[in-house]
Structure formats: structure tokens, C-alpha cells
Amino acid sequence: MKPRILVVGTGAIGGFYGGKLAQAGASVSTLCRSDYEVVKSKGITVTSTLGDFQFTPEKVIRDLGEYGPPPDYILVGLKVLPEIDTAEIIREVVGPETAIVLLQNGVEIEEPVARTYPDNEIISGLAFICATRTSPGHIDHTDFGRVVIGRYPAGKSVEVEELARLFNEAGLKCEVTEDAVTARWRKLVWNAPFNPISVLGGGADTKTMMENPESLELARKVMEEVCRIAEAAGHPLPEEVVQQNIDGTRAMAPYKSSMLVDFEAGRPMEVEAILGSGLRVAKRHGVSAPHMESLYGLLKLVDKKIRGQEK
């Protein structure tokens, strides 16, 4: 039977992976807000290094009440912002058998959802992808695409296995982990330096950040801090992870981070997911993270300004 999947938060991540899961044969619907009209009439157009494709959702809904019986999976691609309460947003469509997939940035983001739905399967997911929603109904996928998924807080599950099978059938690399929390820290090693520096450094792409010795040095220091916090929190990362991230970033096509895309569009940034969440863990464990702290202090100022101009 085709699994029924509802994508909540149909930006670049939700739209791309939702579309891929539809290619693999799942029945994928999308909850859209600002893009509703366009997606309803024309679907989502994805230009992709893996081959362009068109994603026509099973249903395009503006309100969860329109969806029908609870889905097998809710794929959450929402931004992680203090004002976005994921657990509340999805409440209407969470059935007893619904697995909740959090394909989002940050550490410790699963807790509020797991607390609200203690009997549901929570799948923690990480998207290693360069993709941008360029306009309503349009996504540009420029590099990578691998996903890492795992049961939260740890272990195996049939739901995770089934989802991985779908991703693989769609031609995506999907890695199943029994330690999703550590995988989340591992991703933060990239996000914590490069997202903030790209914004604070005056709008720098990955190439610019790598070429400038002072910003590269800063990125390395931030990565080392993330590793120290992860270790203190009981999720040690392999020693080579910092150098791997640096080498990997150097090998990338020049890329604008998602935070920079948000900044340039005048949208609130994931400051708390990318830096605040890690810093709170650092504080709890008495780990010093002055470089992250500095980026955080500056980004809060910038984010406040953006939010002030939004209104």
C-alpha cells in the first residue's frame, strides 16, 4: 500500500524531498501557505542536478482540516524559529499511527514534539543539500541531497526503514542511523560556522569564506567548539570531522547558505536552531564557546533588525 505522506512546511527542503518521495510512489500532499495558489494550480517545479522534475502533490491544502484521515508520515520542513511551534501546528493531523519526521536544523529540536506526542514515532532527519526556493512553486537544487534519518531518541524502527527505502527508490542517498542525536551534532559542525559567517561577513558564499584566511580560521574554531559541546553532551564526534567539513566545503560549488538566503530576503533567520540551541547545551555542561557566542550576539542584533523591518 502506498504510504500517505503530508509535507508541512513546503519550502526548499519540504518541496524537494516531498517530490522525491512522490517519485518513489508515495502519496504525498502538501500544506502550503504563501505558495498555495501557485502550487495548487501548477505544482512544484524543481531544477536539480539529479535531473529536473515536476512534483504534483496528491492534495494541496491550506488548512490541515482539508487533509482527511491522519497520514502515515508527517514530513516537517518548517523553519526552526521561536515563534513556530511545530507540535501545535501539526496537532490536527497526528493520528495514533502517524510517524513525525523532523527534517530540520539544530540540536534538541525533537524534545518538544516528543513530549507532546509520547506515543508516536519521532524520526529525526537531516538534509545535506544545497537547495533554495527561488520563487513560489520553484525550487533550485544545486548540490548534494543525502539524508540521514533515525529514530528519536535512538534505535531502529520499521517506519525509519520504510522511509529510507522510499528515499533510496527515488535515487537519493539515505543513511539510517541508530544515533540521530549525534548525527544532528555532526551536521551542526557545518551549520554553526558557515551559516552565521555567510551573513555577518557581508553576504559571503562558501568559496569566499574558504578563501579568506581569517574567516576560515574562525570557521574552524567554531567547528571545534561544536565538537567540544557535543562531547560534553555525551555525543562525541570523530576527530576528523572538522577537517572533513573544511575539505568538503572547499570542494563544493560556491553556495549561499540558507541563512544568507533568508537574510537577503528579509526573513527571520534560524539563529536559535543554528547557534542558540548548541550554546544552551554548552552552558548546561560548562563548556566555553566564545566564537559561537560572538556570532550569536551579532546575529541576534541582525535578526532583530530584520524582524523590525518585516512589520
Next chain:
Amino acid sequence: MKPRILVVGTGAIGGFYGGKLAQAGASVSTLCRSDYEVVKSKGITVTSTLGDFQFTPEKVIRDLGEYGPPPDYILVGLKVLPEIDTAEIIREVVGPETAIVLLQNGVEIEEPVARTYPDNEIISGLAFICATRTSPGHIDHTDFGRVVIGRYPAGKSVEVEELARLFNEAGLKCEVTEDAVTARWRKLVWNAPFNPISVLGGGADTKTMMENPESLELARKVMEEVCRIAEAAGHPLPEEVVQQNIDGTRAMAPYKSSMLVDFEAGRPMEVEAILGSGLRVAKRHGVSAPHMESLYGLLKLVDKKIRGQEK
């Protein structure tokens, strides 16, 4: 006899203090580049909280060869940038009796000048002032104005005393110090946090930086680092200096730092004077300054971008 003073670098600092010294009876001339035509024909108009005034220089020159016999004082108000070699720029007008007054930002900026002119009196000066060159020939002085001057590297001199007398006669507070190097570190306590944060925080004035708890915290950390470096370098500052700077900044009329003014005008910023010079001392003495390091890494990126767009 009226002292003859030549102002080199006639921006907000050079123009304001040059004008004040002229009010006190000195014969003040100015070397101008971009502002030459305006200053030559109309002088410099200063709007000031101490009373507006007009400054008509004795001579306005575009080239040092036009000046005549060496002056008693050269008042240097040039920006401190790696490409600006103050010692070379003033060479043509330095006579055996000329005192060189460096009214500039940063630490250890006197050394190259002192090395080039070992027999001349070098006066290290600090301007505590909120003043901006708003257009060619126009300066807006919005707050403060005190100067601290002292013989470099230390001690007393008649040249310093005479200059102080002139500043006082012009109605300015002028403090003479026998330890100008420590005074320079003391000024860096303000400059090192607030100049960079104002730029990196998305264009924040002092009020905005003080109101946001994360940026205030960052400013405090940077101040503490400056104090630790100063102490390691043999120039300990009084313990209360951090809190004094915070209280003083809170009491200020909202002010755009000089670095922010440069940034918004697309001009190179004093990154090396404000952060690089202090960080080099930190490194030499093995003092950790991760918050300053972070600001430095980011500002280098921003400054590189500005310089790329200038051409």
C-alpha cells in the same frame, strides 16, 4: 609667537581639532585631498554642541611642497589603514624641531613613525569625540570632544604642555598623560567592541547595541579581553574601566561609530587599528581573545568586500 600647525588628514578629527587650535590662536593649515576645492574656497563649517564655528585655514594645500618651512606641529588625523604610511606621507614637512601629533586609533601605531623620526618629538593623542565629516568641508560634532595627549613613549615635554594649553584655550578638555600607551589601551576598550559590533550587527548605533542583551554581553567580553591583553603587555587598566565604558555608552546620545560611517560610505575600515593591532599584541603575549578574534575574522571579510567594490 603663534605656533604653526599643519593638519594632515583633514577628516572629522583633523578638521575639528585643527579648527579649535586655530580658535586658540595657532596658525593652522590643512593638507586636503578630496575636499581641497571646497575647503580652499569656503573653509570648513563645523556644527558643534560646543557652538558652531567656521574654520578658515591659514593655507589649504594639496601638496606638502606648497607649505613652506616645517611646522611646529604636524597634527595627523589620517585613518590607520595598512596602505597608509603616515611616516612617508609627512616626510617632506618634518623639520628637526617639528613635533608629530598622532591623533589616531589603535595601539602600537606610533612605532613606525618614531622609528623613522627618532630625533623628533612624537605626541600620542586620543580624541574622545563623536564627530562625522558629513560632506566635503562639513563636520558635524554631536558629543564629547575631550583629548588625551602624551609624549611617546612616556614622560613629559614642553611641546605636549604647549599643545594642551592651546586645546584648553579653545575650550576643550585636554588631559596630559605621562603614559600615553596605557591611555591608548584604555581607548581601545571602547573601540574594540563598539566599532565592529556596530558594523557586523547590521548597522547598529550605540543605543541599539546597549539595548540588546546579547550584543551588550559580547561588548563586555571584548572589553575584558582588551583589559587582559593590556595587562599582559605591561599596561594594566583599572578594574572599573569596563563598567565605566558601559555606563558611559549608555549615557551617550545614540551614535554611529566611525567604522559604521566608513562602512555605510563604502570606505575601507580601520580593522587593523581597531582589532588587528590588539590581537597581534595578544598573540605575542599568549593571551586568548576569542571574541575579538571572531569580530576580526568577520570584519576582514566585510572589509575585503568593500575594497573589492571600491574599484
